[in-house]
Amino acid sequence: MSEALDELLHGPSALPVLVKPDGTYETTVYPPATLAEYAPESIDIDYEGSFEDGQILDHHERDAIGSVENGWTVLTGWSADPSLFIMRNDQYIGGDLAEHIAGTPGLWAVVSVEMHPHPCGAGKDGMPCPEWTEHETCEHAEGGESDGVGWALVHREVGDS
Numbered sequence: 001m002s003e004a005l006d007e008l009l010h011g012p013s014a015l016p017v018l019v020k021p022d023g024t025y026e027t028t029v030y031p032p033a034t035l036a037e038y039a040p041e042s043i044d045i046d047y048e049g050s051f052e053d054g055q056i057l058d059h060h061e062r063d064a065i066g067s068v069e070n071g072w073t074v075l076t077g078w079s080a081d082p083s084l085f086i087m088r089n090d091q092y093i094g095g096d097l098a099e100h101i102a103g104t105p106g107l108w109a110v111v112s113v114e115m116h117p118h119p120c121g122a123g124k125d126g127m128p129c130p131e132w133t134e135h136e137t138c139e140h141a142e143g144g145e146s147d148g149v150g151w152a153l154v155h156r157e158v159g160d161s
């Protein structure tokens with residue numbers, strides 16, 4: 001049972017899983033009934049230092065948790081790392097965590113946690129300089145794609161559960 005939950009939540013469909021009050025669960029149908037039932041696509045997290053060696057501090061984590069909207073809440077307290085909520089990529093939904101999910105009715109979804117390089121702030125009024133604006137990289141800031149930090153579980157209560 002726990003294996004199935006991990007497969008469903010980490011599956012390619014990326015659709016939320018509906019846990020029913022009796023502890024059974026199923027992948028939700030697409031599209032969801034209301035806009036709010038769409039899980040966030042990702043959670044963006046800020047950091048200090050360089051993009052390569054970014055330090056994610058507690059307040060960055062709290063801000064990221066607070067950024068999740070539409071009734072979704074971020075599951076905290078289950079990371080294998082000293083993190084409030086970011087699960088390592090090698091973490092697996094099994095054991096106590098699977099039991100916790102199966103015992104908590106509502107919608108559950110796995111979302112990626114991502115860092116984005118800071119834009120340049122060397123232009124006028126702290127805006128990006130012209131070079132950044134053209135190329136999204138410049139001598140003041142690192143360019144590059146977003147970087148996956150890990151993943152998180154989000155939960156949302158539904159209707160009359």
Ligand SMILES: [Zn+2]
Pocket residue numbers: 120121122123128129130131132138139140141
């Ligand atoms: Zn610049």
